[in-house]
Amino acid sequence: RKEVEQDPGPFNVPEGATVAFNCTYSNSASQSFFWYRQDCRKEPKLLMSVYSSGNEDGRFTAQLNRASQYISLLIRDSKLSDSATYLCVAGNAGKSTFGDGTTLTVKP
Amino acid sequence: EPEVTQTPSHQVTQMGQEVILRCVPISNHLYFYWYRQILGQKVEFLVSFYNNEISEKSEIFDDQFSVERPDGSNFTLKIRSTKLEDSAMYFCASSDLRQGLNYGYTFGSGTRLTVV
Numbered sequence: 001r002k003e004v005e006q007d008p009g010p011f012n013v014p015e016g017a018t019v020a021f022n023c024t025y026s027n028s029a030s031q032s033f034f035w036y037r038q039d040c041r042k043e044p045k046l047l048m049s050v051y052s053s054g055n056e057d058g059r060f061t062a063q064l065n066r067a068s069q070y071i072s073l074l075i076r077d078s079k080l081s082d083s084a085t086y087l088c089v090a091g092n093a094g095k096s097t098f099g100d101g102t103t104l105t106v107k108p
Numbered sequence: 109e110p111e112v113t114q115t116p117s118h119q120v121t122q123m124g125q126e127v128i129l130r131c132v133p134i135s136n137h138l139y140f141y142w143y144r145q146i147l148g149q150k151v152e153f154l155v156s157f158y159n160n161e162i163s164e165k166s167e168i169f170d171d172q173f174s175v176e177r178p179d180g181s182n183f184t185l186k187i188r189s190t191k192l193e194d195s196a197m198y199f200c201a202s203s204d205l206r207q208g209l210n211y212g213y214t215f216g217s218g219t220r221l222t223v224v
Contacts (some may be wrong), residue, residue, distance in 0.1 A: 032211075038151075041197075042217070043216060043217050043218050044199070044213075044215050045215070046212040046213065049211065049212055093139055093156075093158075093203070093205055094156045094158065094163040094164040095156055095163075095164040095166075096153065096213070097153060098143075098153075100150045101150065
């Protein structure tokens, strides 16, 4: 079983759509959770940290369910500029594991 | 905004040669990392470094790899005898650790290593 497993994708959506990404992690000792975005041939960039209480940043909402070891990311009103690969990350200070990523393409 | 700096951006080396990849982490960060990404594949953890020693390492980080913080600012990854399968993008990252929690990595723009 993969340590971090994401929806395989790809997701192709029209502008303005709402899209949800799901992720599960296998290590119950994980304490830190993140969503990163990665544009083609670029470094991953932190999108948001994920907390048990849930957190929102503009059009982006992240949720964590520790009991189910499940992380989600919701993007509302998607823009062309949201097209990227979204990476789910789980781990601790010393090591974090990245999922394979889910590619999103937002079309006009 | 503070950033992680990596040099060189691209390195081509012959199989069997040693390479050193260089990174300058964000100055007040405490944890430093190397990750790699083979073209078209996932981001893979190599090693983390804290308080001047290796904190954790993956199975990929075998005896051919080493890390060093030679001074107060640089963080290096050395591959002693490169193999074709070492060809990848190598990302350095640092993180701000508060109350024992990782608040997210800042990645450098990477070094693309090509072994020929």
